[in-house]
Amino acid sequence: MKIDLPPLICDYLCHRALVDRHPAYLHLDRQGTVLAAGGDLANYRVEPLQTGAPVSTVFDFMEGLLPLEDDACHLECLQPQAGACIDAHIIPESGGYWLLLLDTSEEEQRRQAMQQKANELALLREAQARQLSGGNASTANVERLALPFEAAGERKDLAVLAVGLRGAAAAASTAAPAVYLEQLFLLRRRLAAHFQARAGVLYRQTGDLLMVFFGLLTAATAKEEQALKALMPILQDEWGAAPEKQLGAGTRLRPALGLASGPAIVGLDQTPGAAGLQAVGAPLQAADLLQQRAQPGELLIDQTIFEKAGALQDRFDALPADSVPGTGRVYTYRKKTLT
């Protein structure tokens, strides 16, 4: 690409882009031997630099990187034991390579501060979700918990996900009971953890059913979006390509999914021995109805979820009116088909 700019502007931009970034370069032959070097090498603590040495003795991070095919390789934010944070570009040319180094220490500090906050929040949310799950929200726990709702009761807008593990009854009749239960429990725990790591709170798990709430914990995105985002890996490819991860490997359990949204009343039952978190309301019933009507591997959602689905809307098809009585308009998720 050629950009037509007056030389003065070009020089100015160039200077702005490079100032404080301490550019340095090494010219390498195809074997990675240093032929020449220049720029602000001192900033990377490699001065004096001996030509004729393998580049991996100059920079540890170059170990194993060469040879490189035709494409340039960009390694962002490398932090050696000492010295600056480096953006490294390896640019192949006919006789060898150019290694270009830029100092991104300042940017690294900015990104670190942001990433630190985001990760700490995510960990906090995970811990909260774990403490609230199912019966975990005991009276003892409540004191330590910064509860995101009134323990005595509060009306909350929730996106409720109901999961039915289909094939369960069939598998139960053939598999050894102990093996079957072990598989079922593993799968339930895996699903629960998956949603808990994505701002969901596990409300109930009994037999082959799970119910998860989104919108109970504070998060940066809308509850409908959280729920749909958390469901995508499960819907797209049965949870990743790794065979270890396939849902219900061995038992052929597949989830039928119902997702509905609306106001519900949530609170804690603090009677000793009671299962802490309690909730009642229309979205719980609707999600359950949708789950019951869904085929294995299918996701059905209600009108409210659909309206908030954003860019995902065109992945859903409307079902005929009254397909699932008592839930209003219903939409089904269309899987990506191979083209």
Add this chain to the structure above:
Amino acid sequence: MIKKKICMLGAFAVGKTSLVQQYVHSIFSEKYQTTVGVKIDKKTLSVESGAIDLILWDIHGEDAFQSVRTSYLRGAAGLLIVVDGTRRATLDTAFDLKTRATETVGAVPTILVFNKSDLAADWEITPAELAQVRQKGAVTVETSAKTGSGVEETFEMLVRAMLEHA
């Protein structure tokens, strides 16, 4: 001197940095400081055939916003994929990373490291689950970057596998 590149992979806050710090410098910090980009460390290990320089790539954690660039994995001779035993979901992240890493670097020696063994009472990953992972052919170890338990053994086990593989 032989040099070998080892990559640390895993979800955020599983203990990748802590494992490297424990292994290389014998230190541990309770304070969480997330890694941006890659921290590069080095440790010389002596084996029967001489000394090896291990170049350790402590890569930032995988999370909702940043997924690990495969360019970081180029030239890796071995992988440690780290799981936080107290957070079940980090195991699924580990499987994802393992699949993606294998696509980039091929079948290099890989160990699934179940870290935070000192917090056994809080583990969300059950022995049954561990058994299932092992049964599917993964090499697994349990470590504590805090107490140091299993840390040196893990790196040495990986290096042995790397030398046999090479």
